Amino acid sequence: xxxxxxxxxxxxxxxxxxxxxxxxxxxxxxxxxxxxEAVELLKNTSFDIILSDYEMPVMNGLExxxxxxxxxxxxxxxxxxxxxxxxxVIQALNDGADYYLQKGGDPKPQFVELTHKxxxxxxxxxxxxxxxxxxxxxxxxxxxxxxxxxxxxPGGITVFVNExxxxxxxxKREEIIGQRFIPDIPEDDREKVHTHFALLTQDSPVGEIExxxxxxxxxxxxxxxxxxxxxxxxxxxxxxxSLGRDITDRKQVEEELKQSESLYRAxxxxxxxxxxxxxxxxxxxxxNSGWExxxxxxxxxxxxxxxxxxxxxxxxxxRMVEYHHIRRKDPSLAPTVHECRTHNxxxxxxxxxxxxxxxxxxxxxxxxxxxxxxxxKQYAEEVQAANEELTATQEELQAQFEELKRNQEIIQESEExxxxxxxxxxxxxxxxxxxxxxxxxxxxxxxxxxxxxxTEYYGKNVADxxxxxxxxxxVFLTAIEKTxxxxxxxxxxxxxxxxxxxxxxxxxxxxxxTGNYLGxxxxxxxxxxxxxxxxxxxxxxxxxxxVFDNTGTIILVVESDNTIVYANKKFVQxxxxxxxxxxxxxxxxxxxxxxxxxxxxxxxxIRRANPASPPPVYPFRFVDRFGKMRYCINNVAMIPxxxxxxxxxxxxxxxxxxxxxxxxxxxxxxDVFYRSDSxxxxxxxxxxxxxxxxxxxxxxxxxxxxxxxxxxxxxxxxxxLRDMKENGSVTNYEVQLKKKxxxxxxxxxxxxxxYDHQGNYVGIEGIFRDITERKQIExxxxxxxxxxxxxxxxxxxxxxxxxxxxxFEQAF
Numbered sequence: 001x002x003x004x005x006x007x008x009x010x011x012x013x014x015x016x017x018x019x020x021x022x023x024x025x026x027x028x029x030x031x032x033x034x035x036x037e038a039v040e041l042l043k044n045t046s047f048d049i050i051l052s053d054y055e056m057p058v059m060n061g062l063e064x065x066x067x068x069x070x071x072x073x074x075x076x077x078x079x080x081x082x083x084x085x086x087x088x089v090i091q092a093l094n095d096g097a098d099y100y101l102q103k104g105g106d107p108k109p110q111f112v113e114l115t116h117k118x119x120x121x122x123x124x125x126x127x128x129x130x131x132x133x134x135x136x137x138x139x140x141x142x143x144x145x146x147x148x149x150x151x152x153x154p155g156g157i158t159v160f161v162n163e164x165x166x167x168x169x170x171x172k173r174e175e176i177i178g179q180r181f182i183p184d185i186p187e188d189d190r191e192k193v194h195t196h197f198a199l200l201t202q203d204s205p206v207g208e209i210e211x212x213x214x215x216x217x218x219x220x221x222x223x224x225x226x227x228x229x230x231x232x233x234x235x236x237x238x239x240x241x242s243l244g245r246d247i248t249d250r251k252q253v254e255e256e257l258k259q260s261e262s263l264y265r266a267x268x269x270x271x272x273x274x275x276x277x278x279x280x281x282x283x284x285x286x287x288n289s290g291w292e293x294x295x296x297x298x299x300x301x302x303x304x305x306x307x308x309x310x311x312x313x314x315x316x317x318x319r320m321v322e323y324h325h326i327r328r329k330d331p332s333l334a335p336t337v338h339e340c341r342t343h344n345x346x347x348x349x350x351x352x353x354x355x356x357x358x359x360x361x362x363x364x365x366x367x368x369x370x371x372x373x374x375x376x377k378q379y380a381e382e383v384q385a386a387n388e389e390l391t392a393t394q395e396e397l398q399a400q401f402e403e404l405k406r407n408q409e410i411i412q413e414s415e416e417x418x419x420x421x422x423x424x425x426x427x428x429x430x431x432x433x434x435x436x437x438x439x440x441x442x443x444x445x446x447x448x449x450x451x452x453x454x455t456e457y458y459g460k461n462v463a464d465x466x467x468x469x470x471x472x473x474x475v476f477l478t479a480i481e482k483t484x485x486x487x488x489x490x491x492x493x494x495x496x497x498x499x500x501x502x503x504x505x506x507x508x509x510x511x512x513x514t515g516n517y518l519g520x521x522x523x524x525x526x527x528x529x530x531x532x533x534x535x536x537x538x539x540x541x542x543x544x545x546x547v548f549d550n551t552g553t554i555i556l557v558v559e560s561d562n563t564i565v566y567a568n569k570k571f572v573q574x575x576x577x578x579x580x581x582x583x584x585x586x587x588x589x590x591x592x593x594x595x596x597x598x599x600x601x602x603x604x605x606i607r608r609a610n611p612a613s614p615p616p617v618y619p620f621r622f623v624d625r626f627g628k629m630r631y632c633i634n635n636v637a638m639i640p641x642x643x644x645x646x647x648x649x650x651x652x653x654x655x656x657x658x659x660x661x662x663x664x665x666x667x668x669x670x671d672v673f674y675r676s677d678s679x680x681x682x683x684x685x686x687x688x689x690x691x692x693x694x695x696x697x698x699x700x701x702x703x704x705x706x707x708x709x710x711x712x713x714x715x716x717x718x719x720x721l722r723d724m725k726e727n728g729s730v731t732n733y734e735v736q737l738k739k740k741x742x743x744x745x746x747x748x749x750x751x752x753x754x755y756d757h758q759g760n761y762v763g764i765e766g767i768f769r770d771i772t773e774r775k776q777i778e779x780x781x782x783x784x785x786x787x788x789x790x791x792x793x794x795x796x797x798x799x800x801x802x803x804x805x806x807x808f809e810q811a812f
Contacts, residue, residue, distance in 0.1 A: 327359055490503070
């Protein structure tokens with residue numbers, strides 16, 4: 001409803017106007033018989049529009065208009081004048097009146113005309129407000145982007161830059177707008193950049209490029225830019241728009257991965273043994289030259305084509321295949337070192353070998369190394385030398401295994417890093433006419449659909465322009481005709497480059513004010529990534545279900561009342577009952593020796609009040625339906641957010657005398673985030689610090705001086721602060737810290753200064769990672785290299801010797 005202030009010294013006309021305007025229910029009219037009273041009312045009350053007579057005592061309509069414009073701004077204002085007062089009309093329009101209306105004549109058509117002008121004035125004002133708000137939102141989005149955004153003419157004159165661009169290059173906006181500002185591009189990259197811009201045409205206006213930038217401090221940074229060439233209606237290039245980001249960290253990780261892979265390949269090829277990587281089906285995935293020599297078959301004819309069983313003696317192959325499958329269920333149940341015989345396909349010779357096999361962590365693949373000991377079998381005097389060679393080979397393989405494991409961790413960290421860098425996609429609003437032609441889309445359509453300009457598909461039939469399969473449009477229309485709308489309807493569209501994308505749309509038919517059907521409008525959202533995630537989620541669920549049933553351990557999920565909710569295959573086998581009789585019907589307490597039951601029921605009760613109180617791992621005795629007892633180790637934990645717990649038990653009956661401990665195979669080590677104030681006191685630290693630093697709670701660290709509490713040598717903190725002051729930040733900076741018990745640990749930290757909103761220095765924040773184990777491995781690797789007993793050397797990428805052990809020096 002539109003609120004109206006009507007001012008006139010003619011009370012009869014006031015009442016008549018109020019009656020006429022309010023009869024439709026569209027207006028709510030407040031009356032005043034003098035402009036002075038109206039000014040007082042406007043100080044505390046707001047209205048959508050003001051109607052005013054011209055001829056009034058004390059303050060006339062023009063004076064009232066000037067007062068309104070000076071205090072209230074652009075509120076719609078309509079002035080009544082007498083006939084023959086054209087000079088008043090001209091003055092009123094010059095002073096900001098929206099419309100005027102002459103008094104006299106039949107009041108009915110006069111008020112009809114007044115109603116129409118009032119609606120137009122209010123509508124025009126609302127549209128102006130919405131336009132300003134829209135422009136403000138657009139500017140806020142551009143200014144808050146973390147990417148660099150700039151626009152410049154073909155001559156290099158900068159016409160726009162966002163705040164991120166200015167901050168990165170350390171230049172103020174007023175210093176760059178209207179000026180030529182070109183970042184310092186190394187000479188080796190300049191031709192590539194020139195060619196990139198030369199290839200941007202009206203038919204192909206968008207391009208991407210990666211190149212280096214030399215920063216003011218002389219350092220080189222890698223950038224990735226997406227450039228758009230903008231042409232006018234005559235096809236003349238008028239401007240470029242560029243969107244960029246710093247990708248130096250990504251480039252460094254890629255280079256580290258390349259070096260790591262090269263080292264892995266060198267170790268694998270030169271390990272001194274015949275080595276192969278084996279898939280879960282016994283297929284040879286990769287082999288080195290030693291294996292080719294042992295088997296007499298070229299590597300190219302083996303990899304991803306042959307099974308390793310083809311080369312094993314028939315008396316050994318059955319036993320080794322059993323080891324192969326047992327190892328994938330529980331690696332501890334299969335021997336890692338054993339003897340076998342292989343045969344050479346080329347000359348028919350048989351070789352006795354010592355084979356070392358281990359599962360590659362995080363996969364179903366294994367790595368096997370075969371050491372030919374045929375001659376050692378024949379010559380007893382060389383047995384000791386053969387054993388030493390085998391030991392050295394095993395150590396080399398372990399080092400290779402650790403290197404492979406480290407490479408996997410690096411890859412996983414890289415994947416996690418890039419997984420966080422996601423683009424913030426917006427939903428797309430669209431509107432088509434009743435013939436199916438596109439007449440309107442929101443600006444977000446350009447990024448979602450990959451078009452530089454949404455006008456490229458305006459006026460085109462939506463089925464032909466955007467549907468990946470135009471026939472799907474008919475199915476969509478059939479669905480929308482049933483109820484007039486669809487919600488979360490899945491459609492496959494086509495991007496500007498022809499790429500299919502899956503979207504969810506909620507759409508409906510829309511009509512004009514008289515009820516005539518105009519077309520279809522709605523929203524759609526790109527869910528292509530979510531669809532891929534659903535596929536991966538299903539695969540993950542299937543994998544975890546398979547692991548649950550085939551892990552080789554006893555697994556139960558139980559309710560707080562002891563009822564068995566779920567039992568895996570191993571429990572079914574061990575208990576002697578079927579799943580149907582166990583799940584939802586029997587209790588776990590039915591299978592426990594009476595001497596152990598009281599303790600375990602108490603653990604079960606306490607765990608629901610305080611999960612950390614009872615021991616998670618403990619031994620117990622299991623009794624099946626036939627009264628047979630088994631010794632087991634139980635591992636119990638609560639399922640977060642429920643009253644249920646999950647128990648994983650291992651049958652250790654055969655090992656109860658020999659084994660005394662239960663080992664946790666995998667540990668989840670997390671990086672530590674920290675923040676210290678300007679005085680060096682810890683004010684924030686992530687929960688992972690308790691594990692890495694050996695504290696029971698974060699409260700023991702908060703408020704403590706970081707130098708005295710965490711640094712092994714407090715004076716190292718001063719060195720760290722000097723390096724921070726010189727560079728403003730540090731990356732992969734090695735520091736010696738100490739745990740709560742005084743144990744030294746080595747960490748890598750990446751840290752920087754942080755500031756408040758006014759730019760005042762507040763303190764230092766960053767992350768650090770415990771690399772103590774990695775340092776120990778490097779020392780171990782160096783020890784093995786120096787004391788392996790086999791002549792060895794390391795060549796760099798230029799084939800220059802970078803290191804050699806004592807045996808190599810003696811031999812050569």
